[in-house]
Amino acid sequence: MxxxxxxxxxxxxxxxxxxxxxxxxxxxxxxxxxxxxxxxxxxxxxxxxxxxxxxxxxxxxxxxxxxxxxxxxxxxxxxxxxxxxxxxxxxxxxxxxxxxxxxxxxxxxxxxxxxxxxxxxxxxxxxxxxxxxxxxxxxxxxxxxxxxxxxxxxxxxxxxxxxxxxxxxxxxxxxxxxxxxxxxxxxxxxxxxxxxxxxxxxxxxxxxxxxxxxxxxxxxxxxxxxxxxxxxxxxxxxxxxxxxxxxxxxxxxxxxxxxxxxxxxxxxxxxxxxxxxxxxxxxxxxxxxxxxxxxxxxxxxxxxxxxxxxxxxxxxxxxxxxxxxxxxxxxxxxxxxxxxxxxxxxxxxxxxxxxxxxxxxxxxxxxxxxxxxxxxxxxxxxxxxxxxxxxxxxxxxxxxxxxxxxxxxxxxxxxxxxxxxxxLAVKPREGRDAWFSGTANARTATLTVPVPATGPAELAFDQLVDTESSDLLTLEVSTDDGASWAPLPYRAGGEVVEGGYAVAGRRTWDRARAALPAGPSLVRWTYTQDASLSGRGVYLDGIAVTQGRRTVVDAEHHPGVVTADGWTRARR
The missing domain is CATH 3.40.710.10 (DD-peptidase/beta-lactamase superfamily)
Incomplete structure (x- = not known):
């Protein structure tokens, strides 16, 4: 009918x-x-x-x-x-x-x-x-x-x-x-x-x-x-x-x-x-x-x-x-x-x-x-x-x-x-777990790593970023024990990131690298979320710092060096 x-x-x-x-x-x-x-x-x-x-x-x-x-x-x-x-x-x-x-x-x-x-x-x-x-x-x-x-x-x-x-x-x-x-x-x-x-x-x-x-x-x-x-x-x-x-x-x-x-x-x-x-x-x-x-x-x-x-x-x-x-x-x-x-x-x-x-x-x-x-x-x-x-x-x-x-x-x-x-799972890129930002709104999460280098060094890490455009991941460095911070440019996913980073929908891990200044420093990732909406969040893994041929930070095997505020270790 x-x-x-x-x-x-x-x-x-x-x-x-x-x-x-x-x-x-x-x-x-x-x-x-x-x-x-x-x-x-x-x-x-x-x-x-x-x-x-x-x-x-x-x-x-x-x-x-x-x-x-x-x-x-x-x-x-x-x-x-x-x-x-x-x-x-x-x-x-x-x-x-x-x-x-x-x-x-x-x-x-x-x-x-x-x-x-x-x-x-x-x-x-x-x-x-x-x-x-x-x-x-x-x-x-x-x-x-x-x-x-x-x-x-x-x-x-x-x-x-x-x-x-x-x-x-x-x-x-x-x-x-x-x-x-x-x-x-x-x-x-x-x-x-x-x-x-x-x-x-x-x-x-x-x-x-x-x-x-x-x-x-x-x-x-x-x-x-x-x-x-x-x-x-x-x-x-x-x-x-x-x-x-x-x-x-x-x-x-x-x-x-x-x-x-x-x-x-x-x-x-x-x-x-x-x-x-x-x-x-x-x-x-x-x-x-x-x-x-x-x-x-x-x-x-x-x-x-x-x-x-x-x-x-x-x-x-x-x-x-x-x-x-x-x-x-x-x-x-x-x-x-x-x-x-x-x-x-x-x-x-x-x-x-x-x-x-x-x-x-x-x-x-x-x-x-x-x-x-x-x-x-x-x-x-x-x-x-x-x-x-x-x-x-x-x-x-x-x-x-x-x-x-x-x-x-x-x-x-x-x-x-x-x-x-x-x-849906996000599998760690290295080892059994990765640092996860969470997806709750109206919050800021920081992840800080000390770098005991004596000369120029290189930071390397894996990242998976899936956020809305107004929820930014920033990478910063401090050479005065956290009294002040400066943006740290890095390369990931074929591009140079100089300020806040947000990307939606790519859903793949990227290997990132950044040149660090000479001498001891602190490196900090900050994920800032606004009051509404969220993506799948941010995952960081395989955080390491090398000075020449020497590894001076290996957060994958020594996660205790990381200070996490609002980040958790996740296995999926």
Missing amino acids: RGTLRTAAVLLTAAALAATAGPAQAGGRGGRFDQPEDGFPSPRTVLRSGTPQSAGLDPAPLERAWDTVTGLEQAPEDGHPLYPGAVLTYGHEGRVVMTRASGYARLYADGAGTLLPADERIATRTDTIYDLASISKLFTSVVVMQQVERGRIDLDAPVARYVPEFAAHDKAGITIRQLLTHTSGFPAFLPFWSAYPDPASRMHAALTAETVNEPGSTYLYSDLNLITLGEVVHRVSGEPLERLVAEGITRPLAMRDTGYNPDPSLRPRIAATEFQTAPDRGMVWGQVHDENAWSFGGVAGHAGVFSTARDLSVLAQTMINGGSYGGHRILSPASVQQMITNENAAFPGDDHGLGFELDQRWYMGGLASQRTAGHTGYTGTSLVIDFSSRSFVILLTNRVHPSRSWGSVNPARVAAAQGMAEA
Whole structure:
């Protein structure tokens, strides 16, 4: 039936996946942050259940992340909880290593937060169906790339080739690629639902809308880009968007709980969203939350898809596999690579592939890198796919239940992604352990080593640095027993570092070297973290000082020479 989910759908839990799926073709270097993978694994990789330990992960950071996620369901003394319930799923190297549910899918009776009677509340389950909001844009983007593969769409062709009326208001030169990368010049949002009387007039208004920026000059995230693309794929294929998504994505991948306009019989499994008064919809439950998507009949290129953690896990693994899952290929590896390659180098900080956002630390946390792709949804959802570690993180909440004004879900998104980042091991470069800075915010950690040299000497050390740009590692030297300090330039990773050092996403060890002044001195590493966000942190190992052929400091074998404030010894 058009736009409905199958009412007989049953969620495959991790245990069911283990029973029904063949063995995962994991391969790779399971559980390692410091050895990023290139390319894609075997397309035969199928999800199975596992523990964090079986995948080489440290379970403690995952548990801490879950504690943070569930803790945000509690209201602070002077405010509201961030959401009534949540589902969190972690996957790594072909294994679903954790799926948890907490709180309520339906809890409130009105927009003021009046609690429903206990017998009317619905507890969250791991198979709760969520309104994905803007994660729906990824489904539209995949369909666009399928039409590109079929030769029906050229990414660099003007949109007006496929939708002639789009050329209105000097938009004849805007391309499909610019829509996918949010560089078309469109405004972020227009209220089609209230400004026009029916779906046809609303779509015409979207297609003929005026731009607010010169096309190609600016990155501005806009729903209008994907609304337009939903119509483009309809025009070139002759099929409505919901059928293209069903036939091209959800059916071949057996995503049984994913689609538009869920059947009313599924409401007991669907998370409620907002109590809306404008439009006067009351408590939105089982219909799309986004007003424009609702006014289009529940199907639009920018919003409208409902799904579960299990189904999104399959989609994530399909992308990690290079477009194939369970013997069904929905995209070529080349198309997947295009979707996760940054098209927006001209707009630093707004990295974007063809549909996917890239390297967004504000919700990807310590997993952020140029090979980390994902998307968020306004209702409180997020999907993070880390191709370098072949991992994914899915967080589903209904943070707009009962009101969109109760707060941002970003702290939960960051905590969830950071959990996977810290669960991945960083193996010491030398010996059994390395010095680790930690990842807590708003702190300064120092590591100091005395150098008893009598003449010019050389400092050598290994470093792995994964930080955000405002969290800096600095190296300094003092020749007056710490009374004053001066920057100590050093060479690492093919570059000379003269001030603070920050790098994200490279994930590899570098050997560093610095020339020390003659005579006794102190060497100090300082890691300063600001009040928010963090990468995977800083690791230092193999610290040594040589004077000629003589080693005068060997911190690897004599760690007692190091004075550590805020640094710890770590074995992974």
